[in-house]
Amino acid sequence: DAMVIQNPRYQVTQFGKPVTLSCSQTLNHNVMYWYQQKSSQAPKLLFHYYDKDFNNEADTPDNFQSRRPNTSFCFLDIRSPGLGDTAMYLCATSRDPTTQETQYFGPGTRLLVL
């Protein structure tokens, strides 16, 4: 089935040690999103790619970066994770950002920073 895949599902890293989370999609969607969901909080959009155009949310820390080498893959890089970055990270895709298309979510990567 066409879907959004995230790897790994669980990641433990040490304070300050860079970590990369991966997202891939078989939907051939133009847009890929990264959300951060802390415990008992609402998912919060970090940034998204519309094709190769990167769109950062104003309040996303500089510590968070993203790469989209091709249509299918998108990566979330956390350069120097802090304890406060412990969260679930959700990847989502949509076909067209201008028509309020449904966003399709991956299962998430649960990141623990020690």
Next chain:
Amino acid sequence: AQTVTQSQPEMSVQEAETVTLSCTYDTSESNYYLFWYKQPPSRQMILVIRQEAYKQQNATENRFSVNFQKAAKSFSLKISDSQLGDTAMYFCAFMKLNTDKLIFGTGTRLQVFP
């Protein structure tokens, strides 16, 4: 800025019964979209139902229906004939017209008991 409030952190319902999840939002926009997403344990978030603000008719999808009260800025989800598979976290979300940014509430954890 838009905000979404879900005032019920947890709810429970017996199988085959009906349950209503509450959501209120704050916006100065006149046209927008509202969504309910379902996130089962350890699985990806999926769209349950969506409502266009310019449509007065409440959206329905099988056992799921909404009560959209635009003046009151209320958007509740009714689940009829609850099933064990409905056990999940439910998120209410808002999207402005011509944008693709979802603004989520903090979620309601629904447990369906046999």
